[in-house]
């Protein structure tokens with residue numbers, strides 16, 4: 001197996017490094033009086049001008065329109081990450097909606113939404129899940145009726161991340177109540193700032209409230225704010241989900257997590273010595289590093305498929321499972337190393353315990369998030385079943401089949 005990127009790409013890597021050396025972090029004189037957000041955005045704009053960011057976005061929608069080259073994209077991501085340089089302008093819009101619109105949207109939709117979404121000027125949220133319709137998403141009940149030139153929407157969404165900050169929601173609604181369940185769904189874009197939408201935050205165990213319930217009561221959106229054809233929203237939603245899973249399942253954060261864990265093991269004390277000198281701690285670290293390496297190599301395999309124009313398919317599902325497993329293993333081991341500190345409520349003020357709270361809080365929060373991220377974008381159980389049944393040809397899961405038919 002040849003893991004090198006080849007001379008052409010190593011030359012390109014040097015070019016990217018030279019750009020980063022010159023521009024990130026920016027010289028102090030260039031940052032006077034500017035907010036961190038403005039500094040990061042200025043840098044991103046420079047990177048767009050050089051052809052490093054927003055590569056797959058046509059110029060007319062605010063990108064730098066480079067010819068598709070997954071290897072170059074991988075080199076850029078790797079090098080930017082090494083020096084912690086900002087990449088995406090951030091949010092659900094650039095990660096999920098923009099690629100969906102580029103693949104399946106109408107021209108006017110691309111013109112209206114892409115440029116502002118990739119720069120974070122338009123914030124989005126994803127209105128898929130409902131109470132009772134998560135894994136069995138196609139059973140969703142939120143209904144949209146065409147009345148004159150508008151869709152009128154009634155129903156409830158749940159677990160809607162960033163709904164309070166969002167300007168718009170991309171939302172799955174039942175528009176053909178008499179069609180078979182997958183066939184009766186449409187993919188609508190809905191403005192959030194209107195009287196028919198009420199957003200209620202859901203408090204999480206981390207102490208934050210990233211999720212929300214969204215209640216739609218005669219909410220309205222124009223007739224043509226539909227992506228794909230009426231009743232074909234399920235197909236469109238698959239495109240979005242593919243990008244969501246790829247975003248969650250990447251191996252890119254592994255080195256940062258490992259470095260954090262090694263630093264924690266070096267500073268923590270076990271049996272009166274630095275924990276990293278303990279044989280069991282070292283065994284765990286090696287296990288985690290090995291797991292990360294296999295994830296990384298599997299990501300290279302996915303990259304090779306991409307270069308050859310193949311969809312990630314089940315490999316994308318596997319990488320998401322492995323990526324979320326790793327993040328869970330890392331955080332759980334960090335809690336062991338923290339000892340009592342690993343039991344702290346991350347939202348509590350723990351200074352009274354006489355500890356430096358930041359590190360413990362960060363790991364406990366990561367642990368709690370690692371439980372959720374295995375569920376987001378399709379649960380690990382369901383994905384294991386898909387990989388087992390469709391990838392490995394195993395017999396179908398009898399429990400899940402009984403469950404599925406009960407829900408239909």
Ligand SMILES: Cc1cc2nc3c(=O)[nH]c(=O)nc-3n(C[C@H](O)[C@H](O)[C@H](O)COP(=O)(O)OP(=O)(O)OC[C@H]3O[C@@H](n4cnc5c(N)ncnc54)[C@H](O)[C@@H]3O)c2cc1C
Pocket residue numbers: 125126127128129130132133134135136158159160161162372373375376377378379380381382385399400401403404
């Ligand atoms: C961090 C996070 C962010 C999220 N953000 C959003 C968002 O922005 N927008 C949005 O719409 N949704 C969002 N979600 C919701 C997410 O998509 C759902 O939680 C997920 O699809 C699972 O649905 P559920 O919670 O209803 O669980 P259920 O579907 O009720 O599943 C419960 C358990 O049963 C298992 N199970 C169910 N059916 C089967 C089966 N057939 N075979 C085997 N096992 C099965 C599941 O694996 C799971 O363990 C988010 C969730 C999380 C955790």
